[in-house]
Amino acid sequence: MRNRMRWQAARGSSLLVALGLLVSAGISSPAQAAGEQLTVPKATCGPGDHPETALQGQVPAALRAAGFKGFNCNLELVGQSKGDGGNWQSAEYRDSIGNSTSQGKGVGHKQGVVCAYHGTAFTTANRTHVGVPVIDVTDMSHPTPTAYLATTSMLDPWESLKVNQRRQLLAADNGHNGGGGPEVDIYDISTDCTQPQLLASLPVGTGSDGGNVAPVVGHEGSWAPDGLTYYGGDLRTHGGQYYAVDTADPVHPKLITTWVPGFANVHGMSISDDGNRGYFVSLGTSGGAAGLTDPTIAANNGLLIYDLSDIQARKPNAQAKLISTLFWKDGSGAQHTIPITIKGKQYLVFIDEAGSGGFSSQAQRQAACAANMPPYPMARIIDISDEKNPKIVSRLGLETHDPANCAQVLPDLVGLSTFTYGSHYCSVDNREKTTTLACGYFNSGIRVFDIRDPAHPKEIAYFNPPGTTTPSPGSNHVSIAQWRPGGPDWCSAQVHLNAATGTLWTTCQDNGLLTLKFTHGAWPFPESKTPAGQQN
């Protein structure tokens, strides 16, 4: 462990009711950081692999300039559906044989269809199709587009496109360019997930839905596991607010309530299996570069645990009640969470999308390095067995994250302004009995970790696809003008593991949908299962 966390998580107070009080977010005790590694041990590759040639996670400047050919370790490409490329995220539905009782054996049977959905950028130039591609990935070697969803929210769902497995619904809010309108779109995928049927594409919160009146803007979103509530993160209104939409009647979604956490902005979330707990994030930068070394500037990026029982029970004037907070400075731009259980103990996977001090502009990267803090975001695992006192137990940084390597890594990123070597979305194999975490780390590609010992995660495989030489018109990597010909992709989407077949699929923004197979016996572990709907 070459690095020690300098700014450690601040233990939040256990306020039971969010009354607009700001929780004091001090700087943590060094004791909490003592056993905490920054970088995970590297995967051990096998014959035929193309391992990374520099640091773990790194695509050196010279390889970028020469045209990056890709790296792989214990994962190999099986199939691809590039299409127009993708943007931030992906979602999966496994039909019939692919349901929870069969562990996702969805290969070659009509009843076992596995459907993939992913967002594309809110662009129209040079597009062959706009909206959300529906791709049949039942046969992983031949992923086949079957439909394109082009209703309002589907034109750019940003980070809100999510499947609810129990009710067999697909939903998104209007996240056009990160903040669209008040629409929520819902599709029925129960009959044939390759041909989703539109149930609703309607504004919520405007009064026309019959629910509470409060304007909302789309960006992030996630289902309660019972499929009766869809939660959203609106980063534009009141400096950031969360909202809950009643989807009991999916044809008529209506707003239940909104709330403003008030610590910083909002973003993604996950909901406990019973619907009574919400693991929301506070998207902050903790004062940016200035806050890195100034202990008087409080951390404001991190975890918010809410009691959602009023909303779940549909009580009148339902409110989300804050239970606890946990903030840190060695990451910012909080992205999302996944509640998991390992050996009967409750944890939370938490992922940032921005490094220490901000969204990783060149100046911010340099400031983080100067402060001896990781310049890029990463996943971390938090012990939530005492929900009033959540504690970080591990961080999943790569060697690129180690500030000791800044001199070697920073030259790779000259001219790039955001989303470089950091994390974005992760998934697990099974929320209920978790063994494996798989993440998209933008320029570092797909990274898979063994988290059976949550305090000591280990990398087991990675796949970083080759750089593309022509721009993909549906990629935000392109529309945000961070794409460079031959440079590494932006792998930002959820990774969908399948233990029954030893495969995964995901999307990277330039390469589109990729199906991969584990090699050299790296995965699954004997105890790994992937029941449908238990990955996020």
Place this chain on the structure above:
Amino acid sequence: MVRGRSPKARRLQASRISDAGRTSAACSFVISPTPASDRRGLCFVQLGASKHVSIAALRFGKPVLAMAIGALSIALPACAADIRITGGNCASAVHVVARDAALSDVLRRLAKALDFELVDGGASDASVSVDVARRPVDLIASLAGDENVSMTVETNPRCPRRERIVKLWILPGKQATPVRTRPSAAQAEQARREQEGIDMVMRAHGMPTPQSPATKTR
């Protein structure tokens, strides 16, 4: 292989071949000034993994004589500027230690050590002080990041999955160009698109942009 066959390149090639007959870039190659404990005005040349050869070796016959002369032709100029280059074999990175050395000298020495052709069309004489170990292509990017550099690489036939530099051009460029030029329309458009994209990301996440201040939290 050294290509181009400039007089200087021919001399370098000759000296390399004379270095115990080694012609491969896979050689371990160390050039260092005389250790502080041995101040007799001579430089040592390390060939291969561990051998040190000095003028005293002349008495061991013609092959060694030729080798030593070749070694001196490389090593003597190095005494003034403290430059050390080690590694370059298949298994390890190249390690360069330089103190107050001219960049052009460091690149020349790398060209010799790694057996690539250097076309120096205007390397700055910026002073370099480094202690860095990297793969060859990364090393060039690191050392000459402020130069206008172009290079060709090929798969190293002796080292599976390794690349070797074939030719490195230092072109008249960034620091040497005395005239400031306006960015082309394409560059300006790219810059505008980049700024617009970053602004979009910032706005999407409630961050300030030049056009719109951050929204305040309650």
